[in-house]
Amino acid sequence: MTIGVIGTGNMGTLLIESFIRSKAIQPSEFVITNRTLSKAESLGKKYEGIQVVPNAESVFREAKTIFICVKPLSIYPLLKKVGDVTEQDHLVISITSPISVEQLESSLPCPAARVIPSIVNQTLSGSTLLTFGNRCTEEIKTSLIQLFQSISNPIEIDEEITRVSSDLSSCGPAFLSYLFERMISAAVSTTEITEEKATQLLTDMVIGVGKLFEEKAYTLDTLKKKVMVKGGVTGVGIQILEDEIGEVFEHLFEATQMKFIEDHKKVDPQFSV
Template sequence: MTIGIIGTGHMGGMLARAFAETSGETVYVYNRSRAKAEAVAASCPQIVVCDTIQQIAALSDAVFVCTKAIDGERVAEQVGPHLTAEQLLLTTISTVDLASWQRLTKATPIKIVPSLTQSVHKGVVLITYPDNVERAVQQAIECKLSRIGQPYVVRDADVRVCSDLTSCGPAFFAFLCQAWATAASRISGIPYAETESLVTNTLIGLAALLEQGADFGQVLEQICVPGGVTEAGLKTLGGAEEMFANLHKTTARHTHPGRTVEPLPARDGR
């Protein structure tokens, strides 16, 4: 599957490099500012700059629109008529209405939400398909994406909250860890660089435990001793669940202004 990417900003450029690094195949890129596209191409010999959107359409099996949301529909209108029913039109714009894009092209429109973690070929890539997409199409795109991360199919209604966990998630984790290291430095007098290093390496170790099959509950169970210091510390974090619930409500309101956000019952019965 030959990849073409329109828009070589942070996300488009990252995807171009990730696909080129993991497949060894040519990845075609186009950007309104050619200099930006050339800067991405300079980082990997498999990345080739195209002169026009039409050229991207002609050379690619799957075209990724990685522009700002405000430019997305305009780009889809430009590239859509040049695509066939055998091609795919993907976008990283999480607010896109796939049904409206189906009216712009014969290609199959698909929404994906990548993460910075794909730059190291880790993390989750969210995928939302339109109705009645063929299973062969799903298998093809999930196979391609599996080289740069873990594909995870979500309903359109779940894109926002899942994006908070996977795409925004690294920033939320980094913010919390930075705040923790700063507080530890302030309370103890230990230089921030050292507390940051301690938190970083602890997080790396936790990730390794999770990769080996441990879950969050097991980590808590193995570290917490009844009446111990860890248990005492955890009591100060008792409001964490509500804090994250407010986070999800805030991002939902930002994405869909004016929409009321109410919590729903968990599907696993919790």
């Protein structure tokens, strides 16, 4: 299997390195390129066997399954650029949320899919969000799901829940990190604990909680109830959260939906659908 990757920034690199780490794809099966070619060349030096080619057209000539890992506004010009070398038996996979599979297939002669990764996939865990275009056969769907099972839990999503699913799966690590930072700074400002110690304790706790969920020892609710002994301190803390957290998450999801609409307004005029 030859896999093409166009764009070796954060996410393109993450996908290449995760597939290699999981052994699902050998370095010699990758054909990659990047606008600033030196970035792709450094990956080629790191993983012996990766074939680095000078442009996207060469990737389409060498591979049939191609990941496009560039920013949303760069996708349409890129698809136009590779128009002459795109065949019906290609499979184009985009990783960007504001471009639908319908829009991708409208600009291509081949099937298209969208797979939204998450930074946590580099630990071969977390979800990936899969949406298939109408031209994707059952065979294509099965092979893509199998491929992504090597680095994640692939979840098929409808277009309508793209943004909120990406918020939870892909933006979630940043949202949680922000909340943890706020927890640490509050602990430091209200007690004698040092930032270093608070960070250590919280980080250890997060790793442990992840393992508990991985072992399916608890659900969110049973874990909360297990820790919250009747009349104990956890309950006092939970009560503060219930009283004061307000509608912060409703506002967060409303704001990301608004941004999604804005992003679509920029991207949609490029496509005919």
